[in-house]
Amino acid sequence: MSSQRARLEKSALERLAERIRTADRGWFFAAIAQDVAERRQQRGLSQRELAERVGTTQSAIARLERGGRPPRIDTLLRIADALDCDLAVELRPRR
Numbered sequence: 001m002s003s004q005r006a007r008l009e010k011s012a013l014e015r016l017a018e019r020i021r022t023a024d025r026g027w028f029f030a031a032i033a034q035d036v037a038e039r040r041q042q043r044g045l046s047q048r049e050l051a052e053r054v055g056t057t058q059s060a061i062a063r064l065e066r067g068g069r070p071p072r073i074d075t076l077l078r079i080a081d082a083l084d085c086d087l088a089v090e091l092r093p094r095r
Helices: 003-022 027-042 047-054 058-066 073-082
Strands: none
Touching: 003 027, 003 058, 027 058, 047 058, 047 073
């Protein structure tokens, strides 16, 4: 990965982290978006490469990583599979 691309992606992750800290209802999807971006980068995949593995477009992965739109569960399952991860969703009683 080029150093410029790494800086741009780090900047995107920093912006996403800020959105997570300041959001109230969208925090759950923002946290998922951050996990996807971090795991994709750890595996050395570009957004385009992940999109190809998932069967979607690079722009859809970019939107997900920006927290632009909540992902569907079936999409998250394909992403988890492509990143060699398990998807865990849980319900907890409210306080």
